[in-house]
Amino acid sequence: MRRGLLLMTLACGLAGCQSLGLGGPAPPPDAPAPDVSAGPAPYSVERLVGAWGVASYREEKDRARTEAEARAQCKNPYVIKRGPSDGVLMHVADDATPHELGLKKGSDGKVYLGFAGPPGDTQDRVILSISEREFVTRYVDPDTNTRYGTFVYVRCARA
Numbered sequence: 001m002r003r004g005l006l007l008m009t010l011a012c013g014l015a016g017c018q019s020l021g022l023g024g025p026a027p028p029p030d031a032p033a034p035d036v037s038a039g040p041a042p043y044s045v046e047r048l049v050g051a052w053g054v055a056s057y058r059e060e061k062d063r064a065r066t067e068a069e070a071r072a073q074c075k076n077p078y079v080i081k082r083g084p085s086d087g088v089l090m091h092v093a094d095d096a097t098p099h100e101l102g103l104k105k106g107s108d109g110k111v112y113l114g115f116a117g118p119p120g121d122t123q124d125r126v127i128l129s130i131s132e133r134e135f136v137t138r139y140v141d142p143d144t145n146t147r148y149g150t151f152v153y154v155r156c157a158r159a
Contacts, residue, residue: 007101008032041111045088047130048113051077066131066152067134074156092123093144103127113137125151 051113057066081089083100088150090101090113104112106119114124122144125137133155 038085039105043103043111043130045082045086045103047132048080048090048153049082051079051158052153053156054078054151054153056151058146058149063150063152068153070152070154073152076115077156078153093129093139093141093148112140 007082016111027078040094053070053075055066055069055073057063083089085100085102086102087102089098092101092115097144099115104114104119104124106112108120110119111123111127111130112119112124113127114121120126120140126140128136128138128150130136135153136150138150139148139154
């Protein structure tokens, strides 16, 4: 009798665990995270390769002056090279070593420059504008953007 009561108690206890999800088969795996990329960037990283004068500003009213400062930096240009894996070699915030970065189009329609991963990561830069002679970026992370400002890259004349 005791043994039967013990088995019945144990069976009821296990049934309770089962209803709470504490035993039995494992739940199905989580669905993969949705792809937040909206596809390839509308332009190639080739547009970024070359010699650039670089300067930054924090307030929009300083943009014209900053563009002139960037042109003046062509005496000692910042050179963006093609990376080994279809990206470009550039510096990132707080790191003296260049890293390979790629272009990513986000579902928000913006184009980001950054490490492999979802567009709009805090280490990414958003490309605000781009033309044959200039591109403008700012860091997605507000703290990094506060420290570095909005970058203006002006293409230097070929020597």
